[in-house]
Amino acid sequence: MDKELAKYIIKYYGGLLNDYERKAYQHILSMSKLGWRRKNKKLLKAYESKGWISTDPKVLELIKNGTEEFFRITAQRILNDHNEQIFINNCSKCKKLTRTPEARQCRHCGNKWFDESKPE
Template identity: 40%
Template sequence: MEETDIEQYIIIYYHNLLTMEEKLAYKHHITTEKVENSSEEFGKILMKRWGTTNKEALKLLEGGYGEFKKKVARRILSETPDKVFINNCPKCGKLARTPEAKQCRFCGHDWH
C-alpha cells in the first residue's frame, strides 16, 4: 500500500476534516492543474474564480502537492484518528477505493 494512496484517500474522503486554508490550497492546486490544460483566456477565468490569493493557503503548497498531502494526512491522523477509517481489504490488505467499499479493486475479494 502506497503512502501517497492513503494521503489522497484522506484528502478526498475526509475533506471535511481539512482546515479552511487546506481546502483553499487543495482547490487552488486542482485549479492550477486544470489551467495547465486550458487556453490562456480560460485559464485566467478559472484562476480568478477558483484560485486563491490567501497567503497561508499558498504557503501550504510551497513544497509541492506531494508535501501538502503528507502534512495534511499526518495532521488529520494525529488530531482526529477516530474520524478516519482506513478501509483495507481483509484478504490482501490493500487500500479499498472508498471507506464504504466492500469489494477489493486489487484481488476482487468481496466482504459484503
C-alpha cells in the same frame, strides 16, 4: 504515509480540512484543470475572482513544496487530529487500501465481504 493513503484521506474526509487547506486543495484542483491554459491571464483572473485559485501567502505556503507533500502533510494532520472519525478500509485478505471507505470488494485481490457490516 504513502501517496495513496494521503489522497484517500483528503478525498473522503475533506470535510476535516481547515480553511487554508481547503483553499489550497481547491487551488491545486483548479491549476490542474487549467493545465496548459495557465498562461492565459484572463482565464487566471476569472479563476481568481471565483476563489478557485489563491494568491493568499498562507495558502501558497501550504503548497510550496508540491502537491504530494501537501497531501502527505495535510492527511497526516487530519489523521492526528481526527483519528476516531477516519475509517481506513483495508482488505482483510491482502491488507491493501480499498478504493473507498464503503468498499466491500478489494480492487487488488478481488476479495469480497458484502455480508459483513462496517465497523462503527
